[in-house]
Amino acid sequence: MTPLAAIFAEAWSEIRVHKLRVMLSLLGVFLAVLGMTSIAAAGDIGRQLVTESAERSGGRPATVTVQAFPLTAAPDADVISSALRDVVERYDIRWSSLVLDQEIVANFPAFTERVQVRSVDPEYGPMHRVLLADGRWFTPADSDRYAPALVVSASFLARLGGFDPNSPPTVRLGGTTPVTATVIGVLEEEDFGAPFAYLLNESAQTWISGEAGFGQAPMLEMWVPPSQVEEVSAAVTGDLRATLPGHEVFAERLDQGAELADLDGVLNYGVRGVGYFALLLGGVGVLNVGLVVVGQRIREIGVRRSFGATSTRVFLTIMLESVCATAVAGALAVGCAIAIVLNLPYEQILSVPIEDLPPFPLKAAVEGFLAATAVGALAGIIPAVIAVRAKVIDAIRY
Amino acid sequence: MTFIRLAGLGRAVRLPDRSRLDILTDINLEIERGEHIAVVGRSGSGKSTLLNLIGLLDSPTAGTYELDGRPTANFSVRARARLRGATFGFVFQQFNLLPRRSATENVAAPLLYSSGRQVWRRRNAAREMLERVGLGQRLDYLPERLSGGEQQRVAIARSMVRGPQVLLADEPTGALDIDTGNSVMDMLQEMVAQSGTTLVTITHDLSVAARADRHFRLEHGVLSRLERAELPSVTARRSVV
Numbered sequence: 090m091t092p093l094a095a096i097f098a099e100a101w102s103e104i105r106v107h108k109l110r111v112m113l114s115l116l117g118v119f120l121a122v123l124g125m126t127s128i129a130a131a132g133d134i135g136r137q138l139v140t141e142s143a144e145r146s147g148g149r150p151a152t153v154t155v156q157a158f159p160l161t162a163a164p165d166a167d168v169i170s171s172a173l174r175d176v177v178e179r180y181d182i183r184w185s186s187l188v189l190d191q192e193i194v195a196n197f198p199a200f201t202e203r204v205q206v207r208s209v210d211p212e213y214g215p216m217h218r219v220l221l222a223d224g225r226w227f228t229p230a231d232s233d234r235y236a237p238a239l240v241v242s243a244s245f246l247a248r249l250g251g252f253d254p255n256s257p258p259t260v261r262l263g264g265t266t267p268v269t270a271t272v273i274g275v276l277e278e279e280d281f282g283a284p285f286a287y288l289l290n291e292s293a294q295t296w297i298s299g300e301a302g303f304g305q306a307p308m309l310e311m312w313v314p315p316s317q318v319e320e321v322s323a324a325v326t327g328d329l330r331a332t333l334p335g336h337e338v339f340a341e342r343l344d345q346g347a348e349l350a351d352l353d354g355v356l357n358y359g360v361r362g363v364g365y366f367a368l369l370l371g372g373v374g375v376l377n378v379g380l381v382v383v384g385q386r387i388r389e390i391g392v393r394r395s396f397g398a399t400s401t402r403v404f405l406t407i408m409l410e411s412v413c414a415t416a417v418a419g420a421l422a423v424g425c426a427i428a429i430v431l432n433l434p435y436e437q438i439l440s441v442p443i444e445d446l447p448p449f450p451l452k453a454a455v456e457g458f459l460a461a462t463a464v465g466a467l468a469g470i471i472p473a474v475i476a477v478r479a480k481v482i483d484a485i486r487y
Numbered sequence: 488m489t490f491i492r493l494a495g496l497g498r499a500v501r502l503p504d505r506s507r508l509d510i511l512t513d514i515n516l517e518i519e520r521g522e523h524i525a526v527v528g529r530s531g532s533g534k535s536t537l538l539n540l541i542g543l544l545d546s547p548t549a550g551t552y553e554l555d556g557r558p559t560a561n562f563s564v565r566a567r568a569r570l571r572g573a574t575f576g577f578v579f580q581q582f583n584l585l586p587r588r589s590a591t592e593n594v595a596a597p598l599l600y601s602s603g604r605q606v607w608r609r610r611n612a613a614r615e616m617l618e619r620v621g622l623g624q625r626l627d628y629l630p631e632r633l634s635g636g637e638q639q640r641v642a643i644a645r646s647m648v649r650g651p652q653v654l655l656a657d658e659p660t661g662a663l664d665i666d667t668g669n670s671v672m673d674m675l676q677e678m679v680a681q682s683g684t685t686l687v688t689i690t691h692d693l694s695v696a697a698r699a700d701r702h703f704r705l706e707h708g709v710l711s712r713l714e715r716a717e718l719p720s721v722t723a724r725r726s727v728v
Binding site for chain 1: 539545564565569570572573575579586587600602603606607
């Protein structure tokens with residue numbers, strides 16, 4: 090223990106004495122690790138942004154849609170809905186929703202307009218990471234309300250005034266048999282001026298199924314483990330074909346998980362490659378300075394030999410100087426990277442909401458620190474060998 | 488009891504033209520514990536080579552060297568380094584203080600190659616040693632801010648801090664004026680006398696050599712005894728070979 094502590098003490102003392110030289114030689118390593126670690130961490134956050142954005146439209150990995158429609162006659166929405174719900178129950182699929190896009194007349198205070206309405210189950214919100222600016226998403230209890238509940242977009246709400254959860258706005262839906270619906274939540278996502286609303290399937294069925302355009306067959310969305318996509322798809326489509334003879338039944342993966350994984354790989358290896366190359370250049374800088382300095386320290390090494398320094402000790406000390414210095418530079422760079430990455434206003438910069446800001450990736454921090462330390466060891470070997478090979482007599486007389 | 492025994496010791500080097508140069512030839516010398524011996528000789532006579540051989544910094548090409556009864560030829564490079572640190576202290580003509588380290592750090596440096604308590608207590612031991620050589624007010628001074636005499640006193644403190652059995656002084660007053668040289672030698676002799684350390688002084692200054700118990704002359708690599716009558720009295724100012 091004591092010899093090891095002595096070696097570290099000696100190496101640290103050398104770094105302290107030559108701090109300006111050490112700092113200049115380490116600038117390259119510091120910047121390389123800072124860049125490498127920051128980009129890796131920012132890459133994680135970028136990936137999360139892309140993933141969340143993709144999941145809002147296509148669902149989480151893996152989201153599978155199942156559609157069934159008759160080959161000849163008009164679809165019977167009740168029969169198809171019932172068959173879809175049966176397979177969900179049969180295979181005990183925890184996360185699923187029937188989805189149906191329709192247009193319906195909305196009677197706003199100032200005017201009447203046809204708006205886009207999507208009928209969904211409460212599970213649709215978590216499956217698609219639906220973000221709300223105000224109010225709340227549906228719960229199963231909303232099916233029992235005496236009037237349909239709506240989650241609307243910003244421009245839909247703008248036509249009603251504002252949102253007050255204590256006195257939520259209402260709107261009359263439907264032309265032939267209108268019903269008053271209550272707005273319970275407001276979407277955060279931009280709707281680009283086109284009013285849009287979510288409605289529960291059961292509410293749609295109860296209150297507005299008689300409206301023109303309603304009565305079409307919904308599709309089924311299932312959130313299943315990515316490894317089970319093929320198996321679940323085959324089982325569900327097989328069952329539905331048996332239940333719904335004369336229907337075309339097909340299933341397809343809706344989310345972009347596979348494409349994102351490819352993008353992730355390119356980003357990961359690309360960023361790492363650039364980082365390691367920069368680190369290599371930093372290491373060459375450390376080696377260069379190390380070689381110059383060891384030449385200037387030959388007399389000192391000779392004096393230390395007279396104190397009883399063995400070849401191993403001289404080698405370890407010179408190498409540890411390099412390792413300690415690059416390790417400190419690596420740790421500082423990782424610290425700076427953490428401070429930078431965690432304090433960047435991503436939502437303002439990218440104008441995209443982020444729900445789950447990922448923590449600073451521990452792997453990137455550890456990798457940056459270890460890479461810096463390894464570069465220090467590699468860059469320290471050659472000066473250390475030169476120091477060991479210096480002849481003591483010549484070194485003292487130098 | 489004989490602590491250092493050199494018998495028929497020689498050191499030769501191969502020159503670039505492949506010819507052989509004998510630096511030391513057939514050196515026979517026995518040194519007792521606590522003894523003070525001096526070797527005088529002109530520049531190039533092989534004095535420093537003899538000191539390097541005794542201090543295990545170099546290896547002989549002929550003869551035997553026994554340290555405390557053990558032949559040093561059997562020691563590995565690693566064992567020689569450890570033995571050197573534990574047994575010998577070196578004082579150089581040009582002081583060889585470590586640049587940009589304070590007096591305390593310089594004196595503490597050899598203790599980094601020691602073991603156990605000495606390593607952890609090195610700064611305290613260095614301060615105590617500097618106070619012994621009268622530099623208690625210069626603990627944090629860098630070598631560049633110290634006079635020549637002060638630098639050599641730091642070097643002496645450094646050479647004594649591990650409590651060596653033998654102190655090897657190569658021209659210890661060579662870079663100092665006469666008065667400073669005398670005061671440094673007074674201090675050096677007092678310290679080795681107190682600790683019972685063997686002192687081997689190599690010098691071309693006969694008045695420095697005269698302070699020793701026994702005296703030798705090294706000429707063209709051959710060591711011979713020098714009688715006291717050939718040396719000036721200890722109080723004489725300076726007489727160079």
